[in-house]
Amino acid sequence: MPHTPRPAPEWEIDEWLNTEAPITISGCRGRVVAAFAFQMLCPGCVQLSIPQAAKAYRRFDPGDVMVVGLHTVFEHHAAMTKTALTAFLHEYRVPFPVGIDRPSPDQPIPATMHRYAMQGTPTLLLIDRQGHLRLQRFGHVDDLELGAMLGRLIAET
Amino acid sequence: MPHTPRPAPEWEIDEWLNTEAPITISGCRGRVVAAFAFQMLCPGCVQLSIPQAAKAYRRFDPGDVMVVGLHTVFEHHAAMTKTALTAFLHEYRVPFPVGIDRPSPDQPIPATMHRYAMQGTPTLLLIDRQGHLRLQRFGHVDDLELGAMLGRLIAET
Amino acid sequence: MPHTPRPAPEWEIDEWLNTEAPITISGCRGRVVAAFAFQMLCPGCVQLSIPQAAKAYRRFDPGDVMVVGLHTVFEHHAAMTKTALTAFLHEYRVPFPVGIDRPSPDQPIPATMHRYAMQGTPTLLLIDRQGHLRLQRFGHVDDLELGAMLGRLIAET
Amino acid sequence: MPHTPRPAPEWEIDEWLNTEAPITISGCRGRVVAAFAFQMLCPGCVQLSIPQAAKAYRRFDPGDVMVVGLHTVFEHHAAMTKTALTAFLHEYRVPFPVGIDRPSPDQPIPATMHRYAMQGTPTLLLIDRQGHLRLQRFGHVDDLELGAMLGRLIAET
Numbered sequence: 051m052p053h054t055p056r057p058a059p060e061w062e063i064d065e066w067l068n069t070e071a072p073i074t075i076s077g078c079r080g081r082v083v084a085a086f087a088f089q090m091l092c093p094g095c096v097q098l099s100i101p102q103a104a105k106a107y108r109r110f111d112p113g114d115v116m117v118v119g120l121h122t123v124f125e126h127h128a129a130m131t132k133t134a135l136t137a138f139l140h141e142y143r144v145p146f147p148v149g150i151d152r153p154s155p156d157q158p159i160p161a162t163m164h165r166y167a168m169q170g171t172p173t174l175l176l177i178d179r180q181g182h183l184r185l186q187r188f189g190h191v192d193d194l195e196l197g198a199m200l201g202r203l204i205a206e207t
Numbered sequence: 208m209p210h211t212p213r214p215a216p217e218w219e220i221d222e223w224l225n226t227e228a229p230i231t232i233s234g235c236r237g238r239v240v241a242a243f244a245f246q247m248l249c250p251g252c253v254q255l256s257i258p259q260a261a262k263a264y265r266r267f268d269p270g271d272v273m274v275v276g277l278h279t280v281f282e283h284h285a286a287m288t289k290t291a292l293t294a295f296l297h298e299y300r301v302p303f304p305v306g307i308d309r310p311s312p313d314q315p316i317p318a319t320m321h322r323y324a325m326q327g328t329p330t331l332l333l334i335d336r337q338g339h340l341r342l343q344r345f346g347h348v349d350d351l352e353l354g355a356m357l358g359r360l361i362a363e364t
Numbered sequence: 365m366p367h368t369p370r371p372a373p374e375w376e377i378d379e380w381l382n383t384e385a386p387i388t389i390s391g392c393r394g395r396v397v398a399a400f401a402f403q404m405l406c407p408g409c410v411q412l413s414i415p416q417a418a419k420a421y422r423r424f425d426p427g428d429v430m431v432v433g434l435h436t437v438f439e440h441h442a443a444m445t446k447t448a449l450t451a452f453l454h455e456y457r458v459p460f461p462v463g464i465d466r467p468s469p470d471q472p473i474p475a476t477m478h479r480y481a482m483q484g485t486p487t488l489l490l491i492d493r494q495g496h497l498r499l500q501r502f503g504h505v506d507d508l509e510l511g512a513m514l515g516r517l518i519a520e521t
Numbered sequence: 522m523p524h525t526p527r528p529a530p531e532w533e534i535d536e537w538l539n540t541e542a543p544i545t546i547s548g549c550r551g552r553v554v555a556a557f558a559f560q561m562l563c564p565g566c567v568q569l570s571i572p573q574a575a576k577a578y579r580r581f582d583p584g585d586v587m588v589v590g591l592h593t594v595f596e597h598h599a600a601m602t603k604t605a606l607t608a609f610l611h612e613y614r615v616p617f618p619v620g621i622d623r624p625s626p627d628q629p630i631p632a633t634m635h636r637y638a639m640q641g642t643p644t645l646l647l648i649d650r651q652g653h654l655r656l657q658r659f660g661h662v663d664d665l666e667l668g669a670m671l672g673r674l675i676a677e678t
Contacts, residue, residue, distance in 0.1 A: 129290050197667060405605075440605075
């Protein structure tokens, strides 16, 4: 986890589920942000990434770590609608806020996914208390490693 | 697995995926049929039942055991459409034929699910070489137990 | 599981644990025998084979299937003594009978392991109701496959 | 993980395996120490604790975190000898140093286990860079939680 002081670009979200108020990166200043980009029909996301996010959401003090999901649909758009996502979150009992990444008018990749140049799903973003993007990782990150990175970021003041 | 010689009622399928020709119970006479009723947004189906069906599909000689999935949607109908199911089968690399249980005009339970009085998903049906329903089980069945039941049914002539 | 009508040679056991009376292959005539050869310090045995044997022991009618373990020590003899095995069976709550394969006077391979020319541990032996060796497999056998083989053998009369 | 500045008492080890030089808590000053107390015939240790320790050993920089095992035998002493432990470490490919907790002359509990008043195995000890005992936990600790605690302790200077 090299310290690259690049500010995390703000995400572009059409709508938030599982939360009453929209969540912005700038509004999380002072807290660590763990954002899990996923698709509801991505097997690796369903088996590994979403359960890990749920565990992190329950384990960490929300004053220390803000856990969110980003639904970054870049394929099968007709299948992964807001209606389908809502049913999915209900059936899988996903407890954390999920933002729907804004569809792009002219390409399959949605706006936030494009802005961060994500390679696919799942992708993990870790943002420090100052709003810097400290990790962007495509693929699954082991629990021990994720815990260690979060522990270090939490310790920064 | 008590031997109750009740004939398995024919299923009612709107459309088959992953197969060129429709599959009927009567057409499977002479073979054992293992039918896995599921919903694509049912976590227990996705984690346990569909991988088990895929394993059975690959393990047994198709001349001995016909493995099929039945998409028995009784909730979240707007989310679990044919389009969504097609994407799901593709992403999860489901190799076996899947029939879409015919929606009922006047109730949420589809036709085959209603006819068999299934309690929910996943539900397993085992039908013997003579077309008799030998097992109907709601919930997950352990691999060892499923294997033993199939082995016994295969041995019947 | 080809039907090779070779009689299963009798095993040579120094001592039985978890059973009041010694068990012989000839004494099991009329029942299927599933014998799991293992070593208490073999990781694959501990993680996969012994739990599978315990599951089979609990699942099948003892009048149909006799499940036994064979402690076939061919390495680390000073570590895998009867005293150590007894502690192991207690700590891992192994419920089925375990026979200690008779040490050979002049080689590390014990008598039964040598007689069956086993390649290592775990090794599974399946013996049919007539006392024929129907399967000998080195390495782990999937639950679904084991169940199917047992189901077929149970169905033979 | 409350900050209780109690110094971690030195352990008493009869012999070290998997390391050329003995390891002392005082000699680890400046590094975080993660000590996993286990018994080679404790199922929870074998299934969860030792694989976790091996993962931590491989994941963290040894200049940051010193991972050790402590073989704290308090039952089945005749089965869990040094000879048996050596075979176990070989078969399970345990990569980290393991110290044999010194047997007590007059009771089954060995010296270090007694000094720390451990309740059983597995038990995890986390010691910070200043040599303070920051966590003592009986039972398994989830990877995410262990990672977070180690991350925080690593960040302390």
